Amino acid sequence: MSDDPEQTPQPTPAPPREPDEDALRLAEALVFASAEPVTARGLARILPDDIDAEAVLAALRARYAGRGVELVDAGNGVMFRSALDLAPRLRKVIETPRRLPRVAMETLAIVAYHQPVTRPEIEHIRGTALSQQTLESLLELNLIAPKGRRESPGRPTLWGTTSEFLTHFGLKDLRELPRREDLLLETAPPKSVPEVLPPDLQPPSD
């Protein structure tokens, strides 16, 4: 049942052997079980030699398209995730961590664009001190990580984004981030900043 041509487009030149049901089951189990993205290479290790792992993942992705759980790219591999449209109903019964506050999101954006970057540089760009709380919340979620030190006076720690950062935002790699030039052209303010008074200065709503 896995050889439905509609479900298994083969964009690549014909692989040595068509992915069979056994290979699909194995890939399904591996990706399902893993908390981390699974790479084609990781899958290839447990597949028979004459089966192309990429083709198996493509077939698996097709099989799950439109279902409650979907196969998506994450980092340099793939992982299963619940479908986006189900989120409002799932949130009713699944605990979700608080969203990152705006300050943390901006700090993360600075790190993403300027990495590797030091804390003083982050503070310079935002024009305000980086709070311990913000740094720790990003570290705790493993979204940023120290990436060595800059060889300059004081040898400040350099920060960069992690592979969890990619996974967290469903990115394949950093190149998927919008280009700076494109953002510079964008003049319309994002809807999260509607008023003159920044959210920080708004009376706490919760």
Next chain:
Amino acid sequence: MSDDPEQTPQPTPAPPREPDEDALRLAEALVFASAEPVTARGLARILPDDIDAEAVLAALRARYAGRGVELVDAGNGVMFRSALDLAPRLRKVIETPRRLPRVAMETLAIVAYHQPVTRPEIEHIRGTALSQQTLESLLELNLIAPKGRRESPGRPTLWGTTSEFLTHFGLKDLRELPRREDLLLETAPPKSVPEVLPPDLQPPSD
């Protein structure tokens, strides 16, 4: 495309309303994303009122039957588990070899250099009593073995190293052990030791 009749037999009696694809997707996503087993009651909370949660779970179970991941009972709910028959192929064995505790290492080293050697001799060389446990652990690991008895009062057991010891150490031969002379550079060799050294551990006399 997921309503393949082959994949979704409906074994249950007709519920108020047939579980539809939407209900199945939701159930699939919920069971997938939950850290705990999902009960029919838990599922019912986010399903439309006129759909029987039990029937949805039954349909979901049928859909996953024979696949790489299956819906199984756990506690009083259900969860996804990778198919049992795939476990051996998914298993990834990571070798984390142990190190010997210090006392065992010292004892082993003395046996290696002074074999055949009795327990009192080992104690004399180490300058401290040897616990039965240490000796037994080395025996159990098959690193040392009895090599006859000394023809002296009490006929004490003589101990020597095994071929397993050489294997673990990556040695072909006991003569490949570092020479005592190369080890004891700064201190004069202890007077109590040399004559115990077996001939094959003597430095080559040429």
Next chain:
Amino acid sequence: MDLLLDLARSQKVDLAKISILSLVDQFLAVIEGAKRVRLELAADWLVMAAWLTWLKSRLLVPAAADDDLESGQEAAEALAARLREMNVIRTLAAWLNARPVLGQDVFPRGAPESHIEYDRSRIVIEAGPFVRAYLDAIRRGTKASPYTPRALTLWTVQDALRRLADLVGSLPDWTTLEQFLPDHMDSPTERRAAMASTLLASLEMARGGAVRLRQEEAFGPILVRRGSGDIDRPE
């Protein structure tokens, strides 16, 4: 900086065109709002606004000194650049937030399974620690036991006399002295000592005529033969 950005954005103009009037209005609005919000943030805003006002005045009033004007323009440009940068950052932050965020909008497997098995059955013996352990053991042992000189089991002259007396009668012809050394003399020290003792014993017996000695050349082998005299057996 956030505040400046908001300000600049709300004006939809660049700094050079900031209206002092609207700035003052917002000034007042913030002071009004300060009653309800965290004071230090409001204070931040006031500092920013004051700086902005200064900057604006610099741009408006032709400066007495050229470098003053220049620094005013430079500062304005630097500020504008930073505002642009911050705008980029904010847009990116919003872009990221709009993505399906894991754990918020899309959910990963709640109960991942681990098929990793740790095999701790193997033990590893590394040469370094092994050798160190040996040295430590030896050192501790040497320290713990008092030094006792080993009693040497040397072949005495008495031993040699006895052995010579036993053997010399059974040998009809000249025999080298080494033949009379005891067996199992492994250590060179013991061997030399036994040789010396045997030589002394043979000289003693030759004095009584029990044996005859002969040496062909200096350092040559010493030959022994039964003499005519009686053999005194030592007790």
